[in-house]
Amino acid sequence: MSKTQPSLQILTANRLTDGAVVYLTAAGTWTTEIRQSVVAREEKAASALLARGQKDAESAVVVAPYLIAAIEDADRPRAASLREQIRAAGPSQPVADAVATAVGLAYP
């Protein structure tokens, strides 16, 4: 009988004051670095993360906490979906490059 792969989840939210994308760490703090987030390996742990996040939402630390699927890459979590990858890293490369060019535009 094959074992089903446990689904990995991490908790994300936006910081209330500046809207920054943040992830919950094992210490219960919020980091902008997804690789430092704590990983829940089964449902009970995931629910506990969500409860922590909702508490911090109620005390005006973060907004809209929710769980996202993660994959492990050299023991560090990454976002599984394209949407959350973009959310973690910023606009995708071709866009970021084009913007950098435009913003660096020299004006005589």
Add this chain to the structure above:
Amino acid sequence: MPLLKNGAVIDDRWRRLADDDPLPGTDAVIVTLARLRVDRMLAKRGGPLGLALKNNEPVQPLAGELHHFELIALEFPKFTDGRAYSQARLLRERLGFTGELRATGQVLPDQLLFMQRCGFDAFEIAKGAPIEAWKKAMESFSVFYQPAADGREPVSSLRRVLGSRA
């Protein structure tokens, strides 16, 4: 529930009557439209009568009966459901209702001025809500761009009075 009226929290002399509650003698009671339509004793009773309308119950059909009510209570089931604003304006401006127009449901300070402008003059607010937030909300604007039920002069007519651009 605390009742905000005329800038202060006052005792509420009105009582909501459930549809199957017996009708009291002379107490001030608020009944639903459903009860109004079936209870023949209401007209015979001596005490003050209030009507609670749901926000999907049309106001226009009540035109000939409004004089029976000292109070009409309208509902904001969630503060984002704005149907009662229209009901209030129609009651005040179209049907000429002069009794107490009470806002109930999810009534929050940040919508107080909208409600007041639409004709509400009494507000069932959450217990423990600080009165300062309400006072501040009422005073947050002195300029209004459209006529409503509150009789305030909108900017367009003030400009005509002034005759020329500031």
Add this chain to the structure above:
Amino acid sequence: MYRYDEFDRIFVAERVAQFRDQVRRRLAGELSEEEFRPLRLQNGLYLQLHAYMLRIAIPYGTLSSRQLRMLAHIARRYDRGFGHFTTRQNIQFNWIKLEETPDILADLATVEMHGLQTSGNCIRNVTADHWAGVAPDEIEDPRIWSEIVRQWSTLHPEFSFLPRKFKIAVTGAPNDRAAVKVHDIGLRMHRNADGEAGFEVIVGGGLGRTPMIGKTIREFLPKRHLLSYLEAILRVYNEYGRRDNLFKSRIKILVHEIGAAEMTRRVEEEWAQIRGGALDLPIETIAGIAAQFSPPAYAPQPASVPQIDALRFAEPAFARWLKTNVAAHRKSGYAIVTLSLKPEGGPPGDASAAQMDAVADLADQHGFGEIRVSHEQNLLLPHVPRAALPALWRALGGLNLATPNAGKITDIICCPGLDYCSLANARSIPVSQRLTRRFNDLARVHDIGDLKIKMSGCINACGHHHVGHIGLLGVDKGGEEFYQITLGGSAEGDASLGAILGPAVSSAEVVDAVETLVETYIAERRQGERFLDTYRRVGAAPFKERLYAVA
């Protein structure tokens, strides 16, 4: 253009103070997110994919140079040095901090701007023809009416918690450049048999999940009745619009469910009660607003400008730019110039702070200090003397704002998509970038001719894909980005919704797919036919065959 008087200044200052206090209460935990959310939305502040996004209102797409410089300042001081112009003539900034937003709104107030009602279930920015006041075919400047409607709709106490958002567009010319038929209310000015100008009132148009063309509920509405009539429509919507299902709560669904005839009946019944009352527009009020939109002090211009002809022959790029980006003006000797925000490889509709400052200077130098934003996400200088065209073109070239592609295949209307928007299913900007690279041969672009590609990253259709000659809709297929293709949409007077061509194509295939569609058009077209005309004549079959042919 409209200048605030003391009333307007007091109002916007009060609004800033109100929001500053609401933010304070939110940060202190006195307001929950649920209570705060509609309040911040009604000041234009979204919680978005990367941070808060601020959408600033540009009423009917008109800006002064001073205002544009302030937008540049906001980009630099509070964001990452650039902004995005939208399909509703607004501007968006993507990395805004909540705690700084009161200061941003205070800065905006100093130049008569705000983020009022650019989001939320209320009446949104009233958009207008971007050629308002300068189009040769115009009956009357639609901005007069947009401004009248803007003021009436500002903090309207009855209509601030509608079932859903509400969008109004106005055109003052028979040729509709404001997409009035796909708005909740579209107002099209025209003349009746007596030569009197009034409005055709169109209700229930919209894009998104269930795109619909609006229905005319009144053929001719005299101008003085505009506000009372709108109030009647909004009241019917506020009372009867669905609130049980987020995807069925626009007025277009109400019109669809009860029918145009019944909608007309309800509106007219309500209107009969309020017409001629407090919302009647007296001549003085209309005249007071209209006076704000009188034309600038145009100077007499030479009959011809020899430098233009000389430069046209010397530089083919200038010749192309004249053809596509310079349009005839109401006033002889003047021109309407489009500054393309769709350069090769660029993110469509974006402008850097440096570009904004430079355009403000050019507007002062060559255009009476006025700039326009079109719903096609370009900027315009609406009052340029033809004599200034050579100098302007050179200056724009140095700013990467002179791409001669207005209305052409690379003038793509494109939402921010998954790179910026939490609602999106797929990215849109990189596809647009790739398309502008594939079609970078300007001779080819000009040969292809008028072709409007509109792209949305999700069904909410902020890129207006339903009304693109070629529409592209980003979808998620098993975690991969795919693009559904529609053909034959149009937002103009001949409004139509695009029809799905066939199965969605992958991200890797989409640029080739567009090229195939273009090749089909070239093969099938007759003399003088644009892409849209050919499609309407031959139908989908030739396009389908070529695109989905087994290799």
